[in-house]
Structure formats: C-alpha cells, structure tokens
Amino acid sequence: MGGSMRMNKRRSLFSLMLVTVFCAGVAPAAPDPGGAVRVPGAKYLFGISASPQGRVVLLYRSPQKPEGEFGSGTPLLITLKGSPRLFPLHLPSALDDLTIPVWNSGGRIVFLLTKAGIYSFDSATHAAKLIVPGTLAGLAISPDGTKLAYWNLGSTGSHYLLSVFSLAVNRTIRKWNVPTRFDADQYGHELVFSSDGASVLARTYDEEDQTPLKQFEIASGSIRTVWQNCSGLAAGRGNTYFVGDDHGTPTLFELQVHDLVPRKVIAPFQFDSLLSSGTRRWIVSENSRSSKFAVFDSETHNLTDLSSTCENAVVLPRGAVMCAVGGNLVSKGGQ
C-alpha cells in the first residue's frame, strides 16, 4: 500500500496545472489564505477539514452532484499557503456521512476514513498507512492526539462496536457493543472525545425511535445517557456541544468537561448537524432539510448565518470561512 500512497509527481504537476484561483485575496477580517479553489473533476465537496494551522485542507471530492441518500468521494489534499495546490490521495473512497478527517495537534498527521478503514496520512511526506481496517464510521481524535474513536459497523448481528484505538500501542484499548434498534435511515455517526480525553461522547442508534447521546467512560467502560434525543454533536474549544430535543424544541446545549451536565445555549436552534472546524473554536452548523449553514463560535457563543448557500463549509483557524459550492471551495470572509 505504501508505494501507491507516494505522491506521483507527474500527477501532482497535472493537478497543479488544473488549479484555478479565482480570488487570491485575503479577507481583511480574516488573514487566512482564503482564496477560491476550483477542484478539477468535482461537482461536490464534503468532509472538509482544516489543519490546526490552517495551511492545509483535506476533503473528499465527488464527480456527481449530491442527491439522495448516497454520496461518495475520494480524498484530496489542498495546500493553502501561497497558490493553492491540489494533491489527490490515492486512497479508497468514503461515504458522505458527517465524518471529517481529524488532525493531530502538530497539524502534520491527519487521520481519515475510507471504505477500507482509517488511514493515517503525513501531509509533509504524503506517506499513507492503513491503521484500522474495516467497515467503519465516525472518527474522533483525543485532545492529546494519542487515541482515536470510531464506530465499527462490520461486526455481525444487530449492533455496532464503538472502539477506542491507542496510537501509542497500536491496538484497540476499549470497545463497547452498542445495539442498533433505530430502524430507519441512519445518517451521521458523530462522536467526540470529552475535553479531558477520559470519555467518548457518541450519538447512538440504540433506541427504536430516538438517537440518544451517551457518554462512554474509557477507564471504567461505564455508560451514561446524557440526553435522550440528539441530532448533532461536535467538540468546541474546551467544551462539547450537541443539538438535542428539549420538549419538542431543538436546542443547542453545552457540556462542560467537569460535569458533562447539559446547559442550554441557543433555543430554538435551527440546525441539526454540527462539525468541528479548525482549532475547534468554530463549529459549522447545518440544517439538513434546508441545507442552510451557520458558524457557531464556541468562545463567544455567537451564531453567524452564512448568507450564501453552501453545500459544506470549513472555518480556518483565524476565522475565515471556506464554503463548498459545486466543485469550488470559495472564501466567505471572516467571523
């Protein structure tokens, strides 16, 4: 596998030639390199994740417009320093399922999900390695960068396996068998580590008509239901945020690390999906029915609507928003 992961120089040169920079300018309020990039062969971009320093974006590109339940794309690296450059990763495709690549704190190694499993990818050397094979979904990295959490969908029977994988010892150190009793479309397998890294918080499908948010404590293996019906979940800077149903009102809640007790932040909250972005300060919020987007600032609790229609979005570390529209990654200015 390693040989096929190496950057093909001829291909990268070809990709470089195809990059079209419509706007090389930098948004005044957000001095990130936030130009617009056209991705060749793409009509849809998803799973967009920026490195902690904001110099590199990893995303998936699909040659088809988004439609229906099924979206699939192949991973692509874009360097934003100077003129954007595109580097296709010669890895298997991935399902559009609210899973974004996760970076280690140094911003060099990124872990990404494909239909073959989880790969690590060194953004400097372009070396890739399949570290967890299987039919997996959801992906989270612990704050200290030593552990990954993911769902293993491939186990037999009517359950999924929630696993915590230690990158230090290169093996699974904890797993829970979680029933799947939710007999309708299952979109999104969101999970995050708590800010102290001691627990995994996951939106589960183990109820017949609800999707509870549960806390899985790594040391003891204990499980606690945090909220009975959760539609979205993401890590903010310091705290965790989720969208839950509060007596019929969709509400954005905050979970502080010391007690993990839900505290209301915004109600009603018009978005049902959350994705961490950049340094975790900003959370991209999406309404899956209307496809409207907003950016939530976990430091100020401000919510900013993205006025134009995005198909997906990412916020760079200094607050510049990049919006996926068709096969383009377009700067939308700063927060």
Add this chain to the structure above:
Amino acid sequence: MQEAKERDPGKDHDTESNLDYFYARYYSETLGRFMTPDWAAAPAAVPYAAYGDPQSLNLYAYVQNNPLTGIDATGHVAQPPTYPYPGQEEMEEIADGPSTTNPDGVIPGSQSGSGSGPGANSPPPSAPGDCKAANCAAQQQGVRVTYDKGVPAMTPETAEYVIGVLNAAGVKSATISATTNGKHAPHSWHYKGKAVDIHVVNGVRVIYYNSNSSLRAAVNAIQDAANDKSNGIAHENYGPAGLFRDGRQINNPALQRQHENHIHLTVPDPWGDQ
C-alpha cells in the same frame, strides 16, 4: 427455542480473549457468567439488584441464570425482551383483519390530519370511494400499511408506488418508520416526500432478514419488485437484499450495514413534479 447466546442484542465475541463484550462487562461463554462483578457509576451496595429477588444479588450471574427468558443488553440488568431481535423466535404481532389506522398514525386512505408532512393534508390516496385506481386496487388486494408513532403519511404519489410494489411482492402488511420525518442526508428524498423506510414486513422486523427465511423471501420480493420495470424501478432501493440505484447494484459496505434493518425506497424519477 434458540440458545441464549443467539438472543442477545448487546454482545460481540472477541476471539483474542474468547469473551463476549457487553456494554459494561465481559461475559464468558465457557463459564456462563460475567468475568467481573456488576458495578455502577455511582457508589451503591448492589446497584443493579432487586432485593426481593435473590438471584439478582449474584453479581456474576448472567440474566439471573435464566438465559431462556431474559436478555442483558448492557451487562447490568436482566430484562425481558421488549422487542424482538435477530435469533429470537418472537415476532412482532400486528392484529389481523382490515386496518385503516395505526395506534398513533394514519395510513393512506384514512388520513385524519395527525401527520405534519406533505401528505398530512393531502387527499387520501386509497380511501374507499376516493382513491386513485391503483391504490383502490391495492387496498382490495389486502396489503395493509401501518406507520410508527408520529410518522406522517406518505404523499399520494409515493403511496401509490410503494403500495403497488408491496402488492406486486405479495406482501400482506408493512410498517413504515420514516417518510418525511427524521434526520437524513441533506439531499435525501425523504425531505421531499419521495422516500419511505419500511422496517416491518408481514409482522416481522426486517432486521430478522438473515434468520427468518419467510421474511427474507418477502424482503427479497419487495426489493425485486422495486427493481422491476413493470412496477417502475425505484430510484433508490436499499435494504438487506442489496443496494440498488435505478435498478443497478452498488457496493458500499457502510451504507449496506445501515440498511440491514429497513428497506429504503424512493419513487422512480423522484425529480418529477418537483
């Protein structure tokens, strides 16, 4: 009667340790008991015990040593099965005889406004004396469609197609878990009233597909019918029998895994009439 190990929804066998994983503890199939005593997050003397039931005080016992009648989904508490799971002999029973309503919802033909989706205020598609010919025919053939609690009725066009497919498959009854309700992929046809999720067929949960041959035959028949030109080929036809788009099979293990417990159908050409 199935063995207990086939009846538990909450465990997976680990070949490294030869133990079964539950939410909270490991179970040894060899020993027939848990490997560690029961515990609770909050301190308690015997947190998951019922003091009137001496068997529950045995912290190592699996389902109070009565695996034929109980399940343990979490590793903590034995409980009677509340809903059938694969490997169990129990099946969900739906009352016989003609039905026009479900306990909390409404089926096409008897819509009384309880739903909130596009079909909620639509004319009944298959009500006696007030229906399109295809739906009247479907009703006469006896297919019975029910809905889970709170699920809005299908739009008339979707109902006509889905009922036609179910009839072509020879299905007696089906229960729908999602129409326009729920969270789906952003571009899902559910939001436009063009898709349904069916999770019970002929009174049996679709998740029994691998263990119940009659259910398997019925589900196969539905997905075959939805791939049959004479019925109209579903744009999306995802279920335990496979993933099909416009009748062509696609391969995606994760998406397949997510459709082992229901059949997702969209109408043919869902772009029409938008």
